[in-house]
Amino acid sequence: MAGSTPASARSDGGQWADAGYRLRANRAALAAGALVVLLMLAALLGPMLSPYALDHVDWSLSPLASPPSLANGHWFGTDSNGRDLFVRVWSGTQVSLLVALLATAVSVVIGVGWGATAGYLGGRVDGWMMRVVDVLYALPYMFFVIILTVVFGRSLWLIFLAIGAVGWLTMARIVRGQALALRQREFVAAAVTLGLPAHRIIARHIVPNVLGTVVVYATLTVPQVILFESFLSFLGLGVQEPLTSLGRLVAEGALEMETAPWQLLAPSAVLATLLLALNFLGDGLRDALDPRQG
C-alpha cells in the first residue's frame, strides 16, 4: 500500500519517523508529555501512597477541615468532612482521565467511521451526511447534555456517552476532508479496479492513511473532554458521591475558600496543570505530524 503512493508523498514509515524527529526537537511538547505521564502515574499511585481511604473521615482532627501538613499525613489537607484531600484529588483525577479516554475513544470511532464513509463515497451521500453534521454542529451541546442529565439522572456512563456523541463532529469533518483527497489517489483506484467493496476500501486504505491526523485531534479532544466533564461536575450535574472528580472538588473548594483555601487550590492546580500539559502536548503533536496545520 505504501509502495503505491507517488514518489512526491512520503511513505508511511518516513512520515512517522519525521514526526518523531520533529516532536523530539520540540522541548515544550516533550516536557508537557512528561508532565502528562507524571500526572497519570500520580493519579494511579497517589491514592495508594496515602494511609487514608477515599471516604475515611479523620475524627482525630479538630476542626475537621485541616490545612496541608506533613506531620499527620494529610499532604493536601482535608475537606470539610475530614476526608483526606490528597487521596480525593488523585482519585478525582483518575475519574476525569477515565471519562476523557473513554469519551475520546467513542468520538474517534464514530467520527472516523462517519467522516471516512462520507468522504470516500462523496457525492450526494457525502452531502447528506455532512448536512447532518452541520445541523448537529449548530446545537448548543452543553445545554443538551444538561437535558440528558435531567432526564436520565446523573451517571458516569451517561456523561461519557454524551460527550463522546458530541465530540465526533470535528473528527468527522477533518477525516472527511482527508478522505475526499485520498479517494483520488492511484492506490484507491487500484483497489476499486480489483473489485474490493467500498467498506473494505474504507477500512484498509482510507482509515490507515488518516491515522496521523486522528492521533492529533484525539490528543486535543482529551483535554476538551476533561474540561466538559469537570464543567458538568462543577455545576453539580456530573460525577456523584461517593465518586469524585476534579470539577466537583473545585466546586466544593470554592464554597470553603474563605476558611480553607487549600480545598480550592489543590484540585485547581492539578486540573490546570493537567489541561495545560495536554494542550501543549496536542499542539506539539499537531506541529510534528501535520506541519501544514500549525
Add this chain to the structure above:
Amino acid sequence: MNPFGYALRRLLGVIPTFLLIVAAAFFLMRAAPGGPFDDERSLPPEIEANLQSAYGLDQPVPVQFARYLAGLARGDLGPSFRMKDFTVAELIGRGLPVTFGIGAGALVLALGLGIPLGLLAALRQNGWADHAVMSVALAGIAVPNFVVAPVLALMFGLYLGWLPVAGWEAGSLRHMVLPVVTLALPLVAYLARLTRGSLLEVLQSPFIRTARAKGLAPAVILRRHALKPALLPVVSFLGPAAAALLTGSLVVEQVFGLPGVGRYFVQGAINRDYTLVMGMVIFYASLILLLNLLVDLAYGWLDPRIRQE
C-alpha cells in the same frame, strides 16, 4: 446570486435546525422516567390527576407537542413546574438583563484586548512578545473558567479586598468587574490566537507582496490591505463566541451569585424542573441560531465570495 436570495436561503436553512432543537428538547423531556410531581411525599390520586390535567399532561403526547408549539409561536414557554408562581418566560425575562450585561461587557473586553494582542503577536512573529502572548493565550484556553472565577474572587475579593467577592447590586460596576473578566479571559485567548494566525496567513499572500513591492510603508499595508481580510475569521468566530459566553455564564453566575438566566437554568436542572429546562434550552438555542445567522449574513456582506458557494 443576489444578496437577498442569500439571506433568504440562510434563513430557511435555520428553520429545520430550530424545529429539531424544539422536538429534541420536548421528546427528551417526555422520555424522562418519572413525572414532575413525583416528590417524596406521594399525592392522593385525585389531586395528582387534577394536577396532570391542569398542566395538560393527561393529553396524548402529539397533542401536548402541538400545544407546546402553538404556545411557542406566541412566545409562551409554559409555566415552571417548580416555581409555581412563575412562567418560564417571566424567569428568562428577569435574568436576561444580568446575563446580557455581563455577556456584552465580556465581548467588548475580549474584542478590545484579544485582537490587538493577536496583531501584536503576528507582527512580532517569533519575538518575545509573540511567545509571551501565545503562552498566556494557551493558558487562557486551557484553564477553565470555573477555576479562574473562584481563584480571582479569592485574590481580589478576599486577600486584596479590592472588589466584592460576589453579589449583584442592580448592575453596580464594582460587582461586574470579576464576572466580566472571568467570562472574557478564554475569549481574549481565542481571539488573540485566531487574529495572529489569520494575519500571518494574509501577510504571505501575493497581494501583500505586491503592496510591499510598490514600496508602501508596513503600517499602510497593514491598515489598508491586510487588516480587513485578517479580521474576517474573527467575524465568523463571533457566533461560537456567543455560545461560549452563554455556556460560561452558567458558571460565572453560579460562582459570583448573579441573578442571571444561567442560574435559573442550573437550578432548574438540579431540581428537575422540566418545563424550565426545556424552555431555557429552546431559548438559548434560538438565541445562538439567531446570532449565527446574523454573523453569516454579516460575513456574506463583508466577503462577497461567500455568497456564491
